[in-house]
Amino acid sequence: MKRIKVHLDKRLSETHEICIGYDFQDRIGLLIAKEHPANRYVIVTDSNVSGLYGKTFLEKLRELGLPAELLEFPAGEGSKTMDTVLALTSRLLERGVDRHSLLLALGGGVVGDLTGFVASIYMRSVPFIQIPTTLMAQVDSSIGGKTAVNLPQGKNLLGTFYQPKRIFTDLKFLETLSDDEYLNGVAEIVKYGVIDEPGFFELLEREVPAIRERNLEVLKKVIEQSCRIKKGVVEIDEQESGFRRILNYGHTIGHALEASSNFTLAHGKAVALGMIAASGISVQSGYLSLEERDRIENMIRDLGLPVRIPESFPQSNVLERLQMDKKKEGSELPFVLLKKIGIPFITKGVEKSHLEKVLEEMKA
Ligand SMILES: NC(=O)c1ccc[n+]([C@@H]2O[C@H](COP(=O)([O-])OP(=O)(O)OC[C@H]3O[C@@H](n4cnc5c(N)ncnc54)[C@H](O)[C@@H]3O)[C@@H](O)[C@H]2O)c1
Numbered sequence: 001m002k003r004i005k006v007h008l009d010k011r012l013s014e015t016h017e018i019c020i021g022y023d024f025q026d027r028i029g030l031l032i033a034k035e036h037p038a039n040r041y042v043i044v045t046d047s048n049v050s051g052l053y054g055k056t057f058l059e060k061l062r063e064l065g066l067p068a069e070l071l072e073f074p075a076g077e078g079s080k081t082m083d084t085v086l087a088l089t090s091r092l093l094e095r096g097v098d099r100h101s102l103l104l105a106l107g108g109g110v111v112g113d114l115t116g117f118v119a120s121i122y123m124r125s126v127p128f129i130q131i132p133t134t135l136m137a138q139v140d141s142s143i144g145g146k147t148a149v150n151l152p153q154g155k156n157l158l159g160t161f162y163q164p165k166r167i168f169t170d171l172k173f174l175e176t177l178s179d180d181e182y183l184n185g186v187a188e189i190v191k192y193g194v195i196d197e198p199g200f201f202e203l204l205e206r207e208v209p210a211i212r213e214r215n216l217e218v219l220k221k222v223i224e225q226s227c228r229i230k231k232g233v234v235e236i237d238e239q240e241s242g243f244r245r246i247l248n249y250g251h252t253i254g255h256a257l258e259a260s261s262n263f264t265l266a267h268g269k270a271v272a273l274g275m276i277a278a279s280g281i282s283v284q285s286g287y288l289s290l291e292e293r294d295r296i297e298n299m300i301r302d303l304g305l306p307v308r309i310p311e312s313f314p315q316s317n318v319l320e321r322l323q324m325d326k327k328k329e330g331s332e333l334p335f336v337l338l339k340k341i342g343i344p345f346i347t348k349g350v351e352k353s354h355l356e357k358v359l360e361e362m363k364a
């Protein structure tokens, strides 16, 4: 197990660590018992992860003498709502959970975002730990302290910045993850390749077959590097006053697609499409070469992610959803564009005609 430190501004939150390795689930309970004393431990998980890992993890904590319990909610993005927040908080109250208790988010990004949000507001905050079980959560959502729920109008419209006390990332969890859910996490890894050093993008290009085969040695390298890239960005700009926005590459259109599908299009797939769209706008605006745009699209296609927007997403609907983006500044909608692979930048807004042309070209 490796330990990667996340150093944050002391005024806002404490430094914590990502413990990353393969097959150390037994040690997670032990480390929690030794290093995170609490009067109650509440595992928060979803209905799929509960059966796969939640109940055995609960037993392990109890075997260590910890007063532990488990709360679950229905799996899926549809649960990332205020209704689930209210249901979870009333169950926490019924069970006497207080500020000396610890929440354990065991699951994918939905579990992590929801549990983090609840932890940040319940009794004006209780501590929580992230135990990510999807690739998406291991490389992205467990790191950085963004918590959120969706509103019918748009993605992640309610949320907080609230850091976990620790992150336990065990790659063994990924062995039960479906190929489809695995691919959603791969999309965010491509994002790091595009916004960070070109060497990482080139490594991903070389390793496309190994990534598709879920080769463990390659995954170890790629997941660790992704965690290092994300934590590096968050350390510079924890609360997204500027630089952290580069992590939103592909997300402006991605979020609009998710909302216009009523959150049935998965986040990773939406981001894959959004990255191609943002690269296309970068070409239209004269910043990025067509050759580099094509390298991005080819990699996304070769990895098995979508590259065309299905007919069920009319352009007018997507444009309407973009107006609900929380990053909007007056009438301008900032975008993360590219000068090159590895050189992202933030624009105040983009030409509507460029946006429309790119969305038209991406139609299936
Ligand atoms: N906070 C952030 O910085 C951040 C970053 C990226 C994504 N997100 C959010 O994360 C969410 C998407 O996360 P996700 O892709 O993990 O989706 P998810 O949490 O819905 O998990 C996907 C599916 O995999 C199942 N699952 C989880 N772990 C499993 C395992 N080990 N084996 C088998 N099945 C398993 C879940 O039950 C679910 O059905 C979105 O809401 C997105 O907005 C947040």
Ligand SMILES: O=C(O)C(=O)C[C@@H](O)[C@H](O)[C@H](O)COP(=O)(O)O
Binding pocket: 140, 143, 144, 146, 148, 155, 156, 188, 240, 244, 245, 247, 248, 251
């Ligand atoms: O951590 C960040 O910052 C990100 O933007 C990571 C994204 O992958 C993630 O999807 C995030 O939830 C998007 O946040 P939002 O503020 O654009 O809703």
Ligand SMILES: [Zn+2]
Binding pocket: 140, 188, 251, 267, 271
């Ligand atoms: Zn994302």
